Amino acid sequence: MGTLVLLNHCLRLEDNPLLTQVEGELCAVVTLTRQQFFGQQYGLNRANLSRLRAQIDTITALKQQLAQQQIGLVLCFGNSSQALLQLAKQLNADRIVAAEPTAPEEYQLFSRLKTQIQVELNDVNSLLGSSLRPAFQSMPDRFTTFRKTLEPLLQVSPAHPLFQRRPTQQWLSPDQADALSSNWQTLIALASRDEHTLTAPTMPSFDEATVWQRVEHYIWQQQHILHYKDTRNGLSGADYASFFSAPLALGSLSVRALWQQIVAFEEQVRANDSTYWLKFELLWREFFRWQMRKYQSRWFSRTGIHGQPDFQLPQLTPKQQKLFSRWCQGETGVPFIDANMVLLNQSGLMSNRGRQNVASYLIHDLQLDWRVGAAYFEQRLLDYDPASNWGNWAYIAGYGNSEARPFNIIKQAIMYDPQAQFVKQMLPDLTAQGKQAHRPVAGTTLPAHWRNWLAELD
Numbered sequence: 151m152g153t154l155v156l157l158n159h160c161l162r163l164e165d166n167p168l169l170t171q172v173e174g175e176l177c178a179v180v181t182l183t184r185q186q187f188f189g190q191q192y193g194l195n196r197a198n199l200s201r202l203r204a205q206i207d208t209i210t211a212l213k214q215q216l217a218q219q220q221i222g223l224v225l226c227f228g229n230s231s232q233a234l235l236q237l238a239k240q241l242n243a244d245r246i247v248a249a250e251p252t253a254p255e256e257y258q259l260f261s262r263l264k265t266q267i268q269v270e271l272n273d274v275n276s277l278l279g280s281s282l283r284p285a286f287q288s289m290p291d292r293f294t295t296f297r298k299t300l301e302p303l304l305q306v307s308p309a310h311p312l313f314q315r316r317p318t319q320q321w322l323s324p325d326q327a328d329a330l331s332s333n334w335q336t337l338i339a340l341a342s343r344d345e346h347t348l349t350a351p352t353m354p355s356f357d358e359a360t361v362w363q364r365v366e367h368y369i370w371q372q373q374h375i376l377h378y379k380d381t382r383n384g385l386s387g388a389d390y391a392s393f394f395s396a397p398l399a400l401g402s403l404s405v406r407a408l409w410q411q412i413v414a415f416e417e418q419v420r421a422n423d424s425t426y427w428l429k430f431e432l433l434w435r436e437f438f439r440w441q442m443r444k445y446q447s448r449w450f451s452r453t454g455i456h457g458q459p460d461f462q463l464p465q466l467t468p469k470q471q472k473l474f475s476r477w478c479q480g481e482t483g484v485p486f487i488d489a490n491m492v493l494l495n496q497s498g499l500m501s502n503r504g505r506q507n508v509a510s511y512l513i514h515d516l517q518l519d520w521r522v523g524a525a526y527f528e529q530r531l532l533d534y535d536p537a538s539n540w541g542n543w544a545y546i547a548g549y550g551n552s553e554a555r556p557f558n559i560i561k562q563a564i565m566y567d568p569q570a571q572f573v574k575q576m577l578p579d580l581t582a583q584g585k586q587a588h589r590p591v592a593g594t595t596l597p598a599h600w601r602n603w604l605a606e607l608d
């Protein structure tokens with residue numbers, strides 16, 4: 151009897167307990183579910199093909215790394231539970247070892263599998279190890295309480311060393327694995343179509359080797375980490391923030407290994423407010439992961455984790471539909487919103503500051519159902535992560551871990567883009583000089599609470 155080692159969300163050799171803690175007859179496998187890439191949500195595609203390609207490239211790089219140790223990687227596309235059960239039957243495997251997910255649909259996959267095969271989930275992508283695993287009943291719903299309770303206790307376990315095949319492991323060979331892969335060529339053909347892609351001419355890579363070059367560059371060589379707290383509210387550029395979100399979401403970077411890199415830098419080079427702040431932001435990620443596990447599908451209710459659940463699909467009137475389409479296309483007439491949305495549509499990424507503003511504008515100024523915004527982000531983001539995305543949207547809407555958070559968009563534009571360089575870079579047709587470029591185009595509906603800040607643009 152053997153074990154299927156499911157490497158979804160754990161596409162790495164560094165700090166990969168799924169690979170290092172297993173013995174006997176083993177088969178490494180990755181599955182991509184049709185629904186997650188080609189399904190629809192509220193009438194929107196759930197993903198764009200650029201994210202799918204990034205994921206395929208990351209998986210292909212892992213396959214090559216494993217092949218160097220004569221280990222095969224079975225690749226399956228379609229219905230994950232069917233593919234895994236069929237594979238288990240073919241190989242006479244009686245166990246699946248996998249990364250513990252956060253999203254309810256992935257827990258559902260494992261619940262289905264558990265009725266037929268032994269499933270062992272290992273929480274390889276969280277900071278809180280088994281001894282600190284929160285009890286959901288008592289887990290605080292406020293980030294500050296969560297952080298203050300945990301920070302004094304937090305001992306992030308050391309990263310597992312780079313995986314090296316052991317004699318006690320009998321892995322399926324690359325040729326055997328290729329023979330068992332299913333529908334992967336169909337997926338490659340689907341992914342190479344020219345529709346539903348982002349428009350930037352080149353896309354970043356998130357494979358493990360590239361990600362570690364980024365860690366080297368950002369933390370050790372250029373030491374941008376020493377200024378993170380001052381630069382993290384930037385809107386575009388290469389190094390204003392870490393850009394670790396996509397590899398963390400894919401699992402080509404381990405959050406524990408990253409945390410240990412920051413700690414090592416603090417010990418060997420310098421610790422300051424900025425090095426602390428990068429860890430602080432990783433705790434936000436951690437918080438949303440546990441919140442998603444705690445409230446599961448409640449995150450997709452209109453009322454979020456508050457009050458009576460309301461799973462009725464968002465209903466937009468024709469007028470609201472038009473407002474939503476303009477928001478998606480970056481054509482609202484508010485330059486700060488449009489510039490950020492154009493950036494998202496081109497590159498699949500947006501700064502945290504930009505995300506907060508466009509979300510607040512959709513929810514509080516356009517007064518649309520927050521879930522359509524979250525669904526559009528799910529479609530466009532290269533770093534899409536269910537817990538961080540739906541948790542942050544609900545937070546700003548006031549249906550998650552905070553009261554509603556309306557931003558004054560004009561105030562934010564003046565504060566974070568004082569010379570309007572960012573909006574002019576993204577919207578080259580703007581001709582106004584300096585901060586005047588933040589003035590909404592004539593005819594745009596202007597919320598009353600912007601009035602004082604609009605006067606600042608005169």
Ligand SMILES: Cc1cc2nc3c(=O)[nH]c(=O)nc-3n(C[C@H](O)[C@H](O)[C@H](O)COP(=O)(O)OP(=O)(O)OC[C@H]3O[C@@H](n4cnc5c(N)ncnc54)[C@H](O)[C@@H]3O)c2cc1C
Nearest residue numbers: 391392393394395431432435502505506534535538539542
């Ligand atoms: C409406 C909205 C939607 C979002 N959707 C996602 C998403 O789908 N995927 C995603 O990874 N992040 C999401 N975020 C959080 C945050 O904007 C991104 O993690 C961050 O911009 C990614 O860039 P970075 O890696 O350079 O971040 P950095 O500023 O360098 O932060 C370092 C890491 O800390 C974590 N982090 C930082 N801010 C947050 C936050 N607010 N919530 C959770 N984790 C955080 C991320 O893992 C990030 O990689 C969203 C935020 C908002 C307001």
